[in-house]
Amino acid sequence: MAEAYIVDAVRAPVGRRRGGLSGVHPADLGAHPIQHLVARTGIDPEAIDDVMYGCLDTIGAQAGDIARSAALVAGLPDGVPGVTVDRQCGSSQQAVSFAAQAIMSGSADVVIAGGVQNMSRYPIMAGFTAGEAFGDPDPWSTSPGWRARYGDAEISQFRAADMIAEKWGISREDMERFSFQSHQRALRAISEGRFDREIVAFGDVTTDEGPRPDTSLEKMATLKTLSEGGRVTAAVSSQISDGAAALMLASDRAVTTHGLTPRARIHHMSVRGADPTWVLTAPIPATERALAKMGMSITDMDVVEINEAFASVVQAWLKEFPADPERVNPNGGAIALGHPLGASGARLMTTMLHELERTGGRYGLQTMCEGGGMANVTVIERL
Numbered sequence: 001m002a003e004a005y006i007v008d009a010v011r012a013p014v015g016r017r018r019g020g021l022s023g024v025h026p027a028d029l030g031a032h033p034i035q036h037l038v039a040r041t042g043i044d045p046e047a048i049d050d051v052m053y054g055c056l057d058t059i060g061a062q063a064g065d066i067a068r069s070a071a072l073v074a075g076l077p078d079g080v081p082g083v084t085v086d087r088q089c090g091s092s093q094q095a096v097s098f099a100a101q102a103i104m105s106g107s108a109d110v111v112i113a114g115g116v117q118n119m120s121r122y123p124i125m126a127g128f129t130a131g132e133a134f135g136d137p138d139p140w141s142t143s144p145g146w147r148a149r150y151g152d153a154e155i156s157q158f159r160a161a162d163m164i165a166e167k168w169g170i171s172r173e174d175m176e177r178f179s180f181q182s183h184q185r186a187l188r189a190i191s192e193g194r195f196d197r198e199i200v201a202f203g204d205v206t207t208d209e210g211p212r213p214d215t216s217l218e219k220m221a222t223l224k225t226l227s228e229g230g231r232v233t234a235a236v237s238s239q240i241s242d243g244a245a246a247l248m249l250a251s252d253r254a255v256t257t258h259g260l261t262p263r264a265r266i267h268h269m270s271v272r273g274a275d276p277t278w279v280l281t282a283p284i285p286a287t288e289r290a291l292a293k294m295g296m297s298i299t300d301m302d303v304v305e306i307n308e309a310f311a312s313v314v315q316a317w318l319k320e321f322p323a324d325p326e327r328v329n330p331n332g333g334a335i336a337l338g339h340p341l342g343a344s345g346a347r348l349m350t351t352m353l354h355e356l357e358r359t360g361g362r363y364g365l366q367t368m369c370e371g372g373g374m375a376n377v378t379v380i381e382r383l
Contacts, residue, residue, distance in 0.1 A: 004100035004249050005262035006380065009350040010036050011245035012202045013209065014338040015120070020205035021242040022120030026055070026062045029202070030070030030116030033246035036200045037112060038074070041248060043258050045075070049108035051082040052099050053246075054091025054115030055342035057126040058084060066116060070244075086342075087271070088371030089307060091115055092245065093345025093378060097269040099249045104266075109254040114246025115343040124240065124341065153277045157371070160279035161237070161310035162230040168316040175236035175311035176220040179335045182308060186211040186332025194331055198354045210239050210338040236311040241338030245346035247353075264353055267363065268294050268379040275373055280313050282375035283367040284320050290365075290377035298323045301379070302361025305348040307368035308333030317367075330355060344368065349378065356382040 010033045015021030021029060030053060038045055053067035068082030087094040092115025099111035128138050140146045140155055165175065189195055190207055199207065220235040250260055270293060272286035283306060291298060298304070298321045306314045306329060314333070318325060331351060334344065345368060352364040367377045 002104050002106060002251055004103040004251065004266045005255060006264040006266070006353060007248045007250045007260045007262060008037055008041050009198065009247040009353050010040070010200050011198055011347050011350045012243050013199050013205045013207050014340060014347065015205060015242040016209040016338065017240040018120050019209045019242070021202060022118070024118065024202070024242070026066055026116055026118045026121070027069040027073045029118060029242065029244045030066060031074035032200065032202055033114055033244050034070060034074035034076065034112055037246055037248045041260060043110065043260065045080065046077055047254065047258060048076060048080050048110050048112060050102065050111050051076070051080060052085060052095040052111060052113045053082065054085045054087070054095045054345060055117060056086060056088060056091060057122045057124070058086070059127055059130050060122060062118070062122055070116060087374065087376065089309065089341055090345050090368050090370040090374065090376040091342045093349065093366065093368060093376045094271070096247060096249070096346065096349060096378065097376065100266040100269060103249055103251045109251045111249050112246050113249060114244065114346040116244040117340040117342040118242045119240045119340060120242050150277055155277060155279065157279050157309065158226045158232060161232045161312050162227060163278060164280060164316050165231045165312040168312070168319050170312050170315050172231040172233070174315065175231065176217055178311040178315055179220065179236045180215065180217055182329065182332045182335040183211050183215050185330060186336035187213055189331035194354070194358060198350050208337050210241060211332065211336045232310060232312065236335065238309050238334035238339035241340040243338065243340035243343045243347060245343050245350050247346060247349060262383050263357070264380045264382050266378065267381040268377070271374060271376045273372070273374045279371065279373055280309060280369040281316070282373050283313065283317050283369055286375035286377045287317070287321065287367055290379065294379065301363050301365040302327060302359065303330065303352050303355045303364040304328045305352045305364065305366045306333070307339065307344055307348060308335045309339065309369050311335060313369050345376070349380070353380065353382070
């Protein structure tokens, strides 16, 4: 089977809620990394076969196939199509998988895959609110088939994060220490310039706005839990954010034809589901299955990126795998850097690629929990 190579990967800084990117139209935000990929690689835009972008809550300015809109705003020729992918928080990671599959199958040679989300403009679950006008308070409860299978169990990521903390014996203090570490790692990465090569400034926004240098365990301890009697607080949860990220994938033929330099190859990609009422646990069985399919161990991975939707998600994963904690989210995660839903998968992969290059590592594994109780796993090999 043909190889799918990562030629380049860039991202906008991640903006805080109501921060420096909040007023940016999603099409312009999504166009930003596309423009820079084309400029940095020098590729003829006519050679791009498709643009695959992840995005959630595709309403308003994020509707109408935001991938196509972003491609056109980026200045790509009218002939370059675009498709929007929704696998919830893993949407842009799935977009990369779709792009790699297209290249491996021989049906495409150059694909830009990534994602965009302006959460300041369209808050998480904004699509639910839109559905209320049609009598649907959420995507599930009005379905007789869903109720017959899962009853009236509350489908909530916040409830699930607490359930995970309880099942895996993770205390509030454990989560707060993890969250504090995420901020410290992100601040260190920024101060050491680890993100400089992967970030392309958007106007006056030159760096990630989420990390808090003034946070402390004492401050975290003062916050109220999200539910009565629970353990999860805002401090141990991912931040509401705005952002965009994208990667250029290419075939052997395209690499030769266009004089491109591959930086990594897609070594593995898979996706797995788990109980949707738990929402966030799928990274565990997805990682188990991926490692089994590859015949590899988690200790073979030089870098691991797990989306920090909540501290308990990553901490439960760490209890199940003998991974070196220093190699897991070494530059912080979504608790500090933010989680612009549809863009986060591509943001994690972009950061993982650059961290492999910084450290000289060979393999990187990425996974993330997704709405509906799913998780993608992608392993890349640095070249």
